[in-house]
Structures are given as structure tokens and as C-alpha cells.
Amino acid sequence: MKGFLKGMLLGAAAGAAADMALHTNTVKKTAAGKAMQTATDAVDAAAASVKETMNR
Numbered sequence: 001m002k003g004f005l006k007g008m009l010l011g012a013a014a015g016a017a018a019d020m021a022l023h024t025n026t027v028k029k030t031a032a033g034k035a036m037q038t039a040t041d042a043v044d045a046a047a048a049s050v051k052e053t054m055n056r
Helices: 002-022 031-054
Strands: none
Touching: 002 031
């Protein structure tokens, strides 16, 4: 189970990094870009919460 969550966290981090690399600031100003950024922020926050919970 711990390995699965670690994999999920690494996958979320890799996805966030890929999203940042593929999208410029001009794309993020569109409605779709803002929605994607909001979704990415939510995934990052969830991953940080899971990581914090696992470290307790």
C-alpha cells in the first residue's frame, strides 16, 4: 500500500512538471488554461496532504 501511494505521488509530481513544461503563461490565461491550472493545484494539494499524513 505504501508503494502504491508513493507511486501516486511521484506520478502526480511528474504530471505537474509536464504540465508546467508544456504550457506557457499565455496558455494559462485562457479559460481552459485556468481550469487546468486549478485542477493541477488541487492534485498537488492532495498529494501534499497524503504525503504529510504518511509521515505521521
